[in-house]
Amino acid sequence: MMDQSDKRRILVVDDDSGTRILLLALLRDSGFNILEACNGKDALERMRGGGTDLVILDLMMPDVSGWDVLTERDSDPSLQKIPVIITTAGNRSEVMLRAVGKRVSAVIAKPFDLAVVLEAVRRGLETSSVLERTAA
Numbered sequence: 001m002m003d004q005s006d007k008r009r010i011l012v013v014d015d016d017s018g019t020r021i022l023l024l025a026l027l028r029d030s031g032f033n034i035l036e037a038c039n040g041k042d043a044l045e046r047m048r049g050g051g052t053d054l055v056i057l058d059l060m061m062p063d064v065s066g067w068d069v070l071t072e073r074d075s076d077p078s079l080q081k082i083p084v085i086i087t088t089a090g091n092r093s094e095v096m097l098r099a100v101g102k103r104v105s106a107v108i109a110k111p112f113d114l115a116v117v118l119e120a121v122r123r124g125l126e127t128s129s130v131l132e133r134t135a136a
Contacts, residue, residue, distance in 0.1 A: 008053035008125055011035045013043040013069070014087065015061040019110070023056060026114050027121070040064025044072055047079050054105075054124050055084045056117070059095065070102045083124040087112060 010032050014020040020036055027034045035052065037043040041064045046052060059066035066086065073079040083105040088095045092109040099107055105124035108116060 007033065009033045009035060009051050010121060011037060011043065011046055011052045011055045013037045013040070013055060013061075013066070014058040015039055016058070019058070019087070022114075023117065026117065030118060032121070040066060040069045043069050047073070047082060048076070052082055054121060055082055056121070057084050057086055059086055059088045059090065067098075070099075070104070074102065083127060085117075085120050085124055 010027055012020055012023045012027065012034060013036070014023070015038055017038070020038065024034055024036055035046055037046055040061050043055065043057065044064070047055065047069075055069075057066045057069060066088075070084065073082065073084065080103075084102075085106045085108060086095060086099060086104050087108050087110055089110040092107055096107045105127060106120040108120060
């Protein structure tokens with residue numbers, strides 16, 4: 001069943017095409033509008049283009065990493081309210097410690113459970129909506 005949050009746009013960022021395709025299919029089949037980027041540079045361009053309601057971000061990418069994207073998001077007031085879910089093949093505990101100051105909605109270890117991803121997306125969108133309503 002689609003609710004209003006399912007109309008929101010999710011940006012999937014991962015340099016691994018297999019992971020990106022899996023996430024895109026999952027989100028599309030769940031009724032979400034989706035965008036994709038295969039690197040951090042493209043992710044920032046799409047985020048700055050507007051209309052991104054949530055980002056699912058891989059950390060380990062060449063050139064512009066997921067950490068670089070988070071740093072840019074933190075320094076750009078127009079991007080700061082976009083919730084981000086991190087996906088990582090690295091040590092989840094270490095990533096969570098480092099992510100604390102980056103205002104990350106969730107950290108999901110690869111390989112991930114698709115139900116966990118969907119739940120994190122829904123929570124991230126709900127939290128974002130609550131923050132927007134209280135700020136208005």
